[in-house]
Amino acid sequence: MMSDIRKIKNKTSFILIAKDRLKAPFKAIDICLKSKKTLKYIRKTYGWKRWFNTILVYWYISGENVGAGVIDPIFKFFPSLCPYPLEVELEHITLCNVNCVQCEYSRWDPQLKLPNGKPYKGQMMSLDQYKHIYEEFPKLIWTNPTGEGSPFLNKDFIKAVEYLKKRNVYVCFSCEGFNWNHEISERVVKAGVDKIWFSIDGATKETYQKIRVGSNFDKVWENVIDLIEEKKKQKSMLPQIVFHFTPMSINRHELLKFIDLVADLKDKYGIWVSEHVTIDFQQVLVSEKTKHLKYEPTTEEVDSVYKRGDKRGVEVFYQRPSYEENTKPPGDCCVVWKEPYILINGDIVPCCACIQRDNRPWLHKYTFGNIFKTPFKEIWNSTRYKKFRKMVVNPKAPVPILCQGCTVFNFENRRKKYGISKDV
Numbered sequence: 001m002m003s004d005i006r007k008i009k010n011k012t013s014f015i016l017i018a019k020d021r022l023k024a025p026f027k028a029i030d031i032c033l034k035s036k037k038t039l040k041y042i043r044k045t046y047g048w049k050r051w052f053n054t055i056l057v058y059w060y061i062s063g064e065n066v067g068a069g070v071i072d073p074i075f076k077f078f079p080s081l082c083p084y085p086l087e088v089e090l091e092h093i094t095l096c097n098v099n100c101v102q103c104e105y106s107r108w109d110p111q112l113k114l115p116n117g118k119p120y121k122g123q124m125m126s127l128d129q130y131k132h133i134y135e136e137f138p139k140l141i142w143t144n145p146t147g148e149g150s151p152f153l154n155k156d157f158i159k160a161v162e163y164l165k166k167r168n169v170y171v172c173f174s175c176e177g178f179n180w181n182h183e184i185s186e187r188v189v190k191a192g193v194d195k196i197w198f199s200i201d202g203a204t205k206e207t208y209q210k211i212r213v214g215s216n217f218d219k220v221w222e223n224v225i226d227l228i229e230e231k232k233k234q235k236s237m238l239p240q241i242v243f244h245f246t247p248m249s250i251n252r253h254e255l256l257k258f259i260d261l262v263a264d265l266k267d268k269y270g271i272w273v274s275e276h277v278t279i280d281f282q283q284v285l286v287s288e289k290t291k292h293l294k295y296e297p298t299t300e301e302v303d304s305v306y307k308r309g310d311k312r313g314v315e316v317f318y319q320r321p322s323y324e325e326n327t328k329p330p331g332d333c334c335v336v337w338k339e340p341y342i343l344i345n346g347d348i349v350p351c352c353a354c355i356q357r358d359n360r361p362w363l364h365k366y367t368f369g370n371i372f373k374t375p376f377k378e379i380w381n382s383t384r385y386k387k388f389r390k391m392v393v394n395p396k397a398p399v400p401i402l403c404q405g406c407t408v409f410n411f412e413n414r415r416k417k418y419g420i421s422k423d424v
Contacts, residue, residue, distance in 0.1 A: 028068035034276045041237040057170045079389040087339045091147035092125040093154045099213040130160035136376040142170040165191045178215045180223040185230040193239040203257035232272045240274040248293040263312035282319040331411035332395040346372035356407045
């Protein structure tokens with residue numbers, strides 16, 4: 001696997017895209033086949049419209065291991081053909097009572113302010129604000145409303161989720177599983193939430209609680225099981241439960257054990273966990289404050305993770321196991337910008353990768369606009385946003401300022417040759 005990743009630097013973006021996209025239809029078909037019982041449940045319970053929307057998500061969406069992004073190459077070569085967004089990510093909360101060692105939230109200066117002067121920490125969107133935002137996207141098919149915090153500390157979050165499901169929008173989000181109760185289990189199942197990622201970075205209580213300081217390993221697993229039991233009680237295939245694990249220097253010894261832990265849960269509860277039980281492994285984002293957590297696995301270590309997953313019947317995704325810049329796909333392959341990211345105050349940035357820079361003032365400085373001040377349609381069709389979409393996919397253009405230092409795509413080689421555009 002690692003050898004395949006390292007071949008990236010020897011391929012042109014065209015070959016990369018062609019090779020990847022030729023696989024995309026087969027990936028979409030594979031997702032549909034792996035989800036056939038879930039799709040059948042959706043059709044019988046919610047009707048054909050919701051069923052069709054889910055199929056569309058599997059084919060159109062490319063992020064979060066949800067879909068295959070089958071037509072993404074069209075937008076790479078012809079960005080002007082990209083439709084008004086059908087997908088959006090939303091940061092609805094910046095409040096958490098758990099201090100995770102790898103998390104941006106835990107590193108924020110208490111004096112960090114929003115552009116309006118309010119403290120950055122402790123902000124939550126109201127139901128009216130949720131609706132204001134989502135009504136700007138009348139044809140929305142997919143959303144991930146997560147943010148930098150614990151989602152259910154926002155009491156309006158579950159109401160917003162219920163509102164979105166009434167619109168037949170595919171809803172998925174991440175959750176630490178600590179601020180959870182049985183009422184939440186009942187309501188997310190009844191609403192038909194599509195997917196929930198539970199972020200659990202340890203296979204033992206000792207390791208987990210060193211990483212997620214203030215949380216409780218036993219309580220989190222009890223909450224996960226409560227959700228599974230509620231799915232079984234309501235005879236619901238939804239939400240699909242996915243596990244997220246961030247490999248670091250302090251938990252690297254528990255990756256295989258975590259696979260076994262999840263597999264044991266699958267063996268006990270079967271399909272009520274998920275039709276195809278999945279673990280997402282994604283490397284910790286490295287900064288000056290987290291470099292001590294950096295862990296770059298060997299090829300053998302990555303292979304052992306996949307082998308254990310295969311052996312135990314758990315689907316494993318190990319994303320970006322290497323930190324080498326040249327192992328990332330070239331920046332002009334990026335079409336993630338078709339999925340805008342909305343910050344807590346309504347400021348718009350092109351995608352979620354921007355927030356991984358861990359520089360909030362910088363994001364607000366270069367935002368495309370604010371959805372609470374300007375209709376998103378005007379922002380999307382603005383001269384600067386249009387220039388951005390054309391520039392980001394042009395391998396001979398300067399790097400747009402918001403793409404500088406991207407953690408997903410390699411813009412560094414292009415930056416050295418063509419510089420950075422501070423105007424786009």
